[in-house]
Amino acid sequence: xxxxxxxxxxxxxxxxxxxxxxxxxxxxxxxxxxxxxxxxxxxxxxxxxxxxxxxxxxxxxxxxxxxxxxxxxxxxxxxxxxxxxxxxxxxxxxxxxxxxxxxxxxxxxxxxxxxxxxxxxxxxxxxxxxxxxxxxxxxxxxxxxxxxxxxxxxxxxxxxxxxxxxxxxxxxxxxxxxxxxxxxxxxxxxxxxxxxxxxxxxxxxxxxxxxxxxxxxxxxxxxxxxxxxxxxxxxxxxxxxxxxxxxxxxxxxxxxxxxxxxxxxxxx
Amino acid sequence: xxxxxxxxxxxxxxxxxxxxxxxxxxxxxxxxxxxxxxxxxxxxxxxxxxxxxxxxxxxxxxxxxxxxxxxxxxxxxxxxxxxxxxxxxxxxxxxxxxxxxxxxxxxxxxxxxxxxxxxxxxxxxxxxxxxxxxxxxxxxxxxxxxxxxxxxxxxxxxxxxxxxxxxxxxxxxxxxxxxxxxxxxxxxxxxxxxxxxxxxxxxxxxxxxxxxxxxxxxxxxxxxxxxxxxxxxxxxxxxxxxxxxxxxxxxxxxxxxxxxxxxxxx
Numbered sequence: 001x002x003x004x005x006x007x008x009x010x011x012x013x014x015x016x017x018x019x020x021x022x023x024x025x026x027x028x029x030x031x032x033x034x035x036x037x038x039x040x041x042x043x044x045x046x047x048x049x050x051x052x053x054x055x056x057x058x059x060x061x062x063x064x065x066x067x068x069x070x071x072x073x074x075x076x077x078x079x080x081x082x083x084x085x086x087x088x089x090x091x092x093x094x095x096x097x098x099x100x101x102x103x104x105x106x107x108x109x110x111x112x113x114x115x116x117x118x119x120x121x122x123x124x125x126x127x128x129x130x131x132x133x134x135x136x137x138x139x140x141x142x143x144x145x146x147x148x149x150x151x152x153x154x155x156x157x158x159x160x161x162x163x164x165x166x167x168x169x170x171x172x173x174x175x176x177x178x179x180x181x182x183x184x185x186x187x188x189x190x191x192x193x194x195x196x197x198x199x200x201x202x203x204x205x206x207x208x209x210x211x212x213x214x215x216x217x218x219x220x221x222x223x224x225x226x227x228x229x230x231x232x233x234x235x236x237x238x239x240x241x242x243x244x245x246x247x248x249x250x251x252x253x254x255x256x257x258x259x260x261x262x263x264x265x266x267x268x
Numbered sequence: 269x270x271x272x273x274x275x276x277x278x279x280x281x282x283x284x285x286x287x288x289x290x291x292x293x294x295x296x297x298x299x300x301x302x303x304x305x306x307x308x309x310x311x312x313x314x315x316x317x318x319x320x321x322x323x324x325x326x327x328x329x330x331x332x333x334x335x336x337x338x339x340x341x342x343x344x345x346x347x348x349x350x351x352x353x354x355x356x357x358x359x360x361x362x363x364x365x366x367x368x369x370x371x372x373x374x375x376x377x378x379x380x381x382x383x384x385x386x387x388x389x390x391x392x393x394x395x396x397x398x399x400x401x402x403x404x405x406x407x408x409x410x411x412x413x414x415x416x417x418x419x420x421x422x423x424x425x426x427x428x429x430x431x432x433x434x435x436x437x438x439x440x441x442x443x444x445x446x447x448x449x450x451x452x453x454x455x456x457x458x459x460x461x462x463x464x465x466x467x468x469x470x471x472x473x474x475x476x477x478x479x480x481x482x483x484x485x486x487x488x489x490x491x492x493x494x495x496x497x498x499x500x501x502x503x504x505x506x507x508x509x510x511x512x513x514x515x516x517x518x519x520x521x522x523x524x525x526x527x528x529x530x531x532x533x534x
Contacts, residue, residue, distance in 0.1 A: 173414050209407035209421040
């Protein structure tokens with residue numbers, strides 16, 4: 001039967017067993033272990049980088065690093081320190097239980113991190129909207145996901161929150177639709193308006209030729225005829241395209257003497 | 269022997285029956301002007317080329333090539349290379365008038381599409397500038413908005429007789445053999461041309477050609493596109509000008525992926 005050592009016993013055993021020579025050996029082995037873990041995990045992650053996602057690569061690197069480091073730790077305890085395996089094992093279990101109790105909030109995040117790795121709702125580099133944050137995913141760690149917002153700030157979202165919250169991935173599909181809603185005075189010639197809208201789309205090289213641009217008469221609104229222009233572009237240029245297209249649209253409508261009652265875009 | 273088997277066996281004959289497919293391509297009286305080739309530039313000299321509606325300009329210095337789009341720092345050699353190119357993405361064009369493909373009745377169609385122009389340094393070869401000869405737009409080609417491919421779209425002409433079409437020296441001719449082996453009439457609304465997988469050939473009249481494409485339906489939503497290796501067989505005095513830019517594995521020469529949409533696919 002395994003007897004759990006008391007903290008006093010542990011301290012006593014360390015005090016009695018460690019000489020200067022053993023201490024130096026242990027430190028050197030520890031250093032070697034750290035270097036081995038660092039180099040091996042980096043090399044493995046680089047070798048796998050072409051075959052798996054950046055997220056999986058990062059997780060593999062962490063796992064390999066800690067397995068090697070813990071392995072060396074056990075080696076030091078069993079080798080130079082010559083500690084009893086039962087006592088070491090029991091102490092390790094006590095340590096794990098202690099960490100588990102003191103860091104209860106970490107466990108759901110850790111499990112959520114694993115779930116994110118399996119589900120893969122987004123990847124590093126994707127633009128996502130989570131809660132009120134819109135930004136590029138910088139890293140998906142085991143405990144949290146880090147996002148760089150468009151105004152260059154870092155947002156750390158716990159993985160549990162990522163998993164529980166509704167999330168919008170703006171980079172998942174290669175192309176995106178931009179909807180622009182406008183109200184035009186009822187007196188305007190809507191056929192002429194449609195011609196101008198399509199002309200702007202036709203002359204913008206970043207506006208995709210297919211799916212075909214559409215102008216939809218949504219209804220008779222408070223301010224006038226409610227028309228929505230739906231056009232498509234590559235998702236990676238969406239924000240630049242949106243700016244450029246709206247400027248061009250505004251210019252073309254002004255040049256043709258057509259007044260927009262309101263012009264707004266939906267939240268991205 | 270079924271017609272389709274017979275047809276495939278005909279396809280692999282060294283000489284295709286002109287009665288079945290078409291007469292020899294139209295040979296113009298006057299050859300087109302060849303705008304490609306190597307050009308000498310002295311230090312400090314600026315040279316421009318206009319092909320289609322595109323202009324390429326380069327200025328040579330002792331240690332720099334300068335174009336409107338970029339500057340390349342290197343010890344410059346006297347020559348630059350101007351060459352036709354087929355771009356980095358396929359061309360997918362909506363046909364204004366859809367093309368009806370009858371069942372089991374092979375049709376031969378010539379398509380004329382704009383080409384790209386590339387300007388390179390020599391020794392070492394570095395790209396100075398690259399433009400399409402006519403303005404091209406980007407387009408999406410796929411079953412839906414989730415799966416597909418980004419392509420270029422641009423002005424395109426087609427006809428069953430090459431003599432009906434007006435060829436300009438900034439265009440390329442793509443001979444296409446269409447065959448509908450299914451039981452229903454096919455209607456071609458969009459045409460997909462796998463440009464990066466095609467080579468460029470030049471005939472005796474300086475007209476540019478690609479390999480022949482064979483498009484075949486077998487009752488599926490999408491036809492298969494096969495590239496007939498080598499220059500079009502019915503064009504005399506033809507030689508390769510530039511190899512395909514995409515590396516095609518022998519297995520991939522039979523491009524079995526979706527390439528052209530039929531009406532029922534929409």
